[in-house]
Amino acid sequence: MALIKSISGIRGTIGGVPGDGLSPLDIVKFTAAYATFIKSITTKKTRSIVVGRDARLSGKMVNDIIVGTLTGMGFDVINIGLATTPTTELAVVAENACGGIIITASHNPKQWNALKLLNEDGEFLNDAQGREVLRIAEADAFEFVPVDNLGNEYINTTYTRKHIDSVLALDLVDVKAIADANFTVAVDAVNSVGGVAIPELLRSLGVQNIIELNCDPTGRFAHTPEPLPENLTQISDLMKSGVADVGFVVDPDVDRLAIVMENGEMFVEEYTLVSIADYVLSKTPGATVSNLSSSRALRDITLTHGCEYSASAVGEVNVVTKMKETGAVIGGEGNGGVIYPASHYGRDALVGVALFLTLLAKSGKKVSELKAGYPAYAIAKTKIELTPSIDVDKILRAVKEKFASEKITDIDGVKIDFPDSWVHLRKSNTEPIIRIYSEAATMADANNLGEAIKSVIASLI
Numbered sequence: 001m002a003l004i005k006s007i008s009g010i011r012g013t014i015g016g017v018p019g020d021g022l023s024p025l026d027i028v029k030f031t032a033a034y035a036t037f038i039k040s041i042t043t044k045k046t047r048s049i050v051v052g053r054d055a056r057l058s059g060k061m062v063n064d065i066i067v068g069t070l071t072g073m074g075f076d077v078i079n080i081g082l083a084t085t086p087t088t089e090l091a092v093v094a095e096n097a098c099g100g101i102i103i104t105a106s107h108n109p110k111q112w113n114a115l116k117l118l119n120e121d122g123e124f125l126n127d128a129q130g131r132e133v134l135r136i137a138e139a140d141a142f143e144f145v146p147v148d149n150l151g152n153e154y155i156n157t158t159y160t161r162k163h164i165d166s167v168l169a170l171d172l173v174d175v176k177a178i179a180d181a182n183f184t185v186a187v188d189a190v191n192s193v194g195g196v197a198i199p200e201l202l203r204s205l206g207v208q209n210i211i212e213l214n215c216d217p218t219g220r221f222a223h224t225p226e227p228l229p230e231n232l233t234q235i236s237d238l239m240k241s242g243v244a245d246v247g248f249v250v251d252p253d254v255d256r257l258a259i260v261m262e263n264g265e266m267f268v269e270e271y272t273l274v275s276i277a278d279y280v281l282s283k284t285p286g287a288t289v290s291n292l293s294s295s296r297a298l299r300d301i302t303l304t305h306g307c308e309y310s311a312s313a314v315g316e317v318n319v320v321t322k323m324k325e326t327g328a329v330i331g332g333e334g335n336g337g338v339i340y341p342a343s344h345y346g347r348d349a350l351v352g353v354a355l356f357l358t359l360l361a362k363s364g365k366k367v368s369e370l371k372a373g374y375p376a377y378a379i380a381k382t383k384i385e386l387t388p389s390i391d392v393d394k395i396l397r398a399v400k401e402k403f404a405s406e407k408i409t410d411i412d413g414v415k416i417d418f419p420d421s422w423v424h425l426r427k428s429n430t431e432p433i434i435r436i437y438s439e440a441a442t443m444a445d446a447n448n449l450g451e452a453i454k455s456v457i458a459s460l461i
Contacts (some may be wrong), residue, residue, distance in 0.1 A: 005030075005134055008124060008315070011105055011114035014058045022113055027065045032138035032144070034101065034117055035073035037129070042098040042120055047151065048076040050091045050118075052083030052159075053103035054252045056191040057219035062103050064297050066115070071151035072102075072144045082160045082193045082217060084254035085116065086348035087163040092122035093344070094162065104253035107226035110219065117165045122399065123345050124317045163350060164201050170342055172283055173354040174361065179206025181361040186211040186244040186260070188235040190225045191218050192252035192350070201350050206358060211244055227251055227258035227336060229266045240264030246360065248353055256336040257345035259369040261357065267334040271294040274374055276338050278354060279359040281305040286329030289322045291315070292415045293379075293424050293437045294334030300375045308432045313412035320345045334379070379439045380446035384454050385432065391461060392434060394428040397461045399425060399453075421445065423453050 003012035003022055018379040019026065036047065049070055051061040056107030059082075061284045068076050078095050080088060085102050092100040098120050105112035107461030117125050117133065125133065136142060165268040168175060185207050189195035195215030200398045201208050213235055224231040227249045235247045239260050259267035267275075274297045277288055281302065288302045293312045302309040312322035319339060323331045337347035340355070363370060386392060400414045413426035421440040428435060434457065438450040 005137075006130070008130060008317075009115045009117050011108070011112065013111045014113055015111075018418065020423065022062075024061075024065050027062055027115070028069050029140070030115060030133075030137050031066050031069040031101070032073055032142040034099075034115075035070055035075055036136050036142040037133045038119075039073075039211070041129075044096060044098045044120055046076070046096060046098070047074060048078055049094060050078045050080060050088060050095055050097045050100035050105070050199045052080045052088035052091065052100070054084075054219075054254075055082055055195075056105065056113060056219040056221075056252060057110055059103055059219065062113050062115075066101055066103065067153050067244070071153060073142070074145035074149050074151050076151045077153045079153055079155050081155070081157045082196065083159055084163070084193055084197050084350070085349060086255055086344070086346050087159050087197070089118060089122035090119055090163055090166065090344055091156075091159045092120065092157075094285040102253065103331075106253050107251045107256070107389045108215055109224060110221050121345075123320060126321070127316050131290045160197050160200065163197070164204050164344065167201065167350050167354045167453075168204055170340075170351070170354065172280060172342070172358065173205075174358045177204055177361040178354075178357045181357075182209070182245065183207055183357065183360070184209035184211065184244045184350070185357075186213065186235055187215060188213040188232065188247070188249045189215045189217075190221050191216055192222065192254075193217055194223070194250035194252070194254040197254055197350060198248060198250060198353065201353060205354060207357075209244075211238065211281070213238065221236040221252070225252050227256060227269065231263040232258070232260065232266070234265070235260055235262075236264045238264075243268075248349075250349045254349045257338065257352040258336050258358075259367065262373065263368055265368070267367060267371055270334040270377070270379060271299065271374060272336045272352060273330075273332040273334065273338055273357070274298050274341075275359060275370060276300055276355045277301055278305075279355060280340070281307055281328040283331050287323075287326040289319055289326060289328045289331035291319055291333050292409060292412055293361050293426075294332075294421065295377050295379060295419055296439060297375045297377050302443060311409065315349060318412075376441060377439050378441070378443040379437060380443060380450045382436045382447075382450045383433045383456065384436065384457050388432045390432065391434065395434065395457060395460055396425060396427065399456065402460075421449055423449055425453070
């Protein structure tokens, strides 16, 4: 069993003793702490919180506990039922709510579940806010209301449709161009809520030929849910048969978008954001942002359009903060997370699908031809395990000093930018390891760079 408490929420495996797995007692405690925190910071006069969930097996159980706890804390609950993460984010704003809780463990396997916490803007809590929720939970510093002050639950299952309508209304989404292209689109939604949202979106965009794989929202994931190439053999084999123009894959809560080319090869998650940014910048020039571990290709594309690129620390909340600082018109993360402020400040696969299909329709190209037009990079990921007694921060400082002649960024670990490659070192918050991300023109070069840095660290130890 596992239970992980962090600034972004609480995540764990279902079952076990309290404090070990994600038990009902842990859910109550953490939800009550969140409600206490939200009550202290909200500017809203109403007392309501939106709750949405993905389709995983434990979702209803966790949902019922959260709803009961929030009403016990004096909050009304707008329960939007099965809903994507971006749908829940939009619902918080539409309902003028104090915050929101998304019940999803994102790309984790079926035995996991989690609570993602939103503020009144429908955005994730920042570092300081997340730490305060953890403090309240650890101190049991919350109090339930008397019977006359209990909150109520209101069911509202209209938000998937409202989310889709908001995507259709975006200026850069061209429904006519998509419909006229007569695409055949394959979808793998890993038997979660994307199996409802993505096909409905596609039909609304005028796509008549949809091949649905794993689109029954039972929560019984047909494969490991993280949208990585090794988990996507079914849709890849389908695409190789030539039956579709493009394939879309989403994770269980639909904030990440992976694309499969017409030949069955991966478009590569990093290039989801790159391609969509290319389209957005061609119509609305402006700044872009991604995190330090995302591909340099976004920077290259941004410069090609004569615009400015910035990098943030890893984490969606950090990307959003930098986007607001720079007034970015598009941003996101290399895991297929597209953040388009014209819609909202959250990773949104529905927005990604609509913008990518518009780009594809207007280009007149195949997906593989689009990919061939972008800068070619490959990212490798590895790690080096350390003993608990080793000072990881000291090691990172030593690496920074050793490569002082290169461009160094240290807002999140240490990133070293070489002329034709980069490597990013980050320490884990939960175990004594250093995660190493490296990018170069080929996967072989990226792997070699990662191994070279591991050798450097070993010599420093």
